[in-house]
Amino acid sequence: MIDLENIFLAVKEITLETGAFIRNERKKFNVDKIEYKGLNNLVSYVDKKSEEMLVEALQTILPEAGFVTEEETINKHGEVYNWIVDPLDGTTNFIHGIPNYSISIALHENDQPVLGVVYEVNLDELFYSWKGEKAYLNGKVITVSANKTLGDSLLATGFPYYDFEKAEQYLQTFKELMQLTHGLRRIGSAAVDLAYVACGRFDGYFEYNLNAYDVAAGAYLVKQAGGTITNFSGGNEYINSREIIAGNGYTGNEILKIAQNHF
Incomplete structure (x- = not known):
């Protein structure tokens, strides 16, 4: 060992x-x-x-x-x-x-x-x-945040930059979450986004078209800090599915519901 x-x-x-x-x-x-x-x-x-x-x-x-x-x-x-x-x-x-x-x-x-x-x-x-x-x-x-309302949440995301096949679904998800939260941030590093969820700076995060090396470490940090990670189907495969939703339990579930309405 x-x-x-x-x-x-x-x-x-x-x-x-x-x-x-x-x-x-x-x-x-x-x-x-x-x-x-x-x-x-x-x-x-x-x-x-x-x-x-x-x-x-x-x-x-x-x-x-x-x-x-x-x-x-x-x-x-x-x-x-x-x-x-x-x-x-x-x-x-x-x-x-x-x-x-x-x-x-x-x-x-x-x-x-x-x-x-x-x-x-x-x-x-x-x-x-x-x-x-x-x-x-x-x-x-x-630890992840204790926030239990999307209305008081700040979320993170990332924009597609070369695969635009699902751009419309993404924009609809973005639009709905934009109206329900304190806002969304796109700071440009998925690993940092996830680390910020782990320490409670962000209440949740979602993105698609990512690779294993983008999310493997950050997603583990979220889990170890008491958070949840799923793909857009609500499943546990996020390393290779190229979809990820991270949250503190409540926020992750709420983001998942909205994402599933559009994807």
């Missing part, structure tokens, strides 16, 4: 080191250095180098583990353990100099999450938890 606390401490060290690299590169970053993986799907050398740094260190922490990574700098599947890594969640923000982007790292054991870390680089905020522990932000215990 692996020692998850010691593994976290090692993950924390490389996460903070990689975050420092990202911060330093942002100071001298030139937009001429961006590449396109697809329509509005941007990447930079910072994403790739950050992933290489993380992968190299994570391999030494747990050599038998495989990887699911955004930039696909490694091709390795583990029989029991797999890291799910987004080295720079919020690349578009990073490229444009908007200070909200993060590192997201999750560890799965037999396809079940056992550790999650989200590091918001600009505010130096490290959100984390592991199996058997509470959820934390920079050493302090966090």
Whole structure:
């Protein structure tokens, strides 16, 4: 049996080191250095180098583990353990100099999450938890909000940026929730959105067309902080379904009802 606390401490060290690299590169970053993986799907050398740094260190922490990574700098599947890594969640923000982007790292054991870390680089905020522990932000215990009314809630979401097939359903959901809540925010990093649900800053979150590396760590944090995670059908498969709704119990159920009216 692996020692998850010691593994976290090692993950924390490389996460903070990689975050420092990202911060330093942002100071001298030139937009001429961006590449396109697809329509509005941007990447930079910072994403790739950050992933290489993380992968190299994570391999030494747990050599038998495989990887699911955004930039696909490694091709390795583990029989029991797999890291799910987004080295720079919020690349578009990073490229444009908007200070909200993060590192997201999750560890799965037999396809079940056992550790999650989200590091918001600009505010130096490290959100984390592991199996058997509470959820934390920079050493302090966090929980989801206790808000039981959508009317008093602030929600987060993300806009589709290349797959617009469900754009109309999304806009109708957005419109209804916009009228029922304090508002909706789109800050540009799914991992941070979920971490903010975990610590109660947001009361709920919904988005579609996401990848496993966008949500694996943040969703685990929400659960460990007492929240709920479903897909748009109300099911438990959110890692690969490309749909996610997070909430504090009440808010998640209310968002789910509205989403199901439109999707």
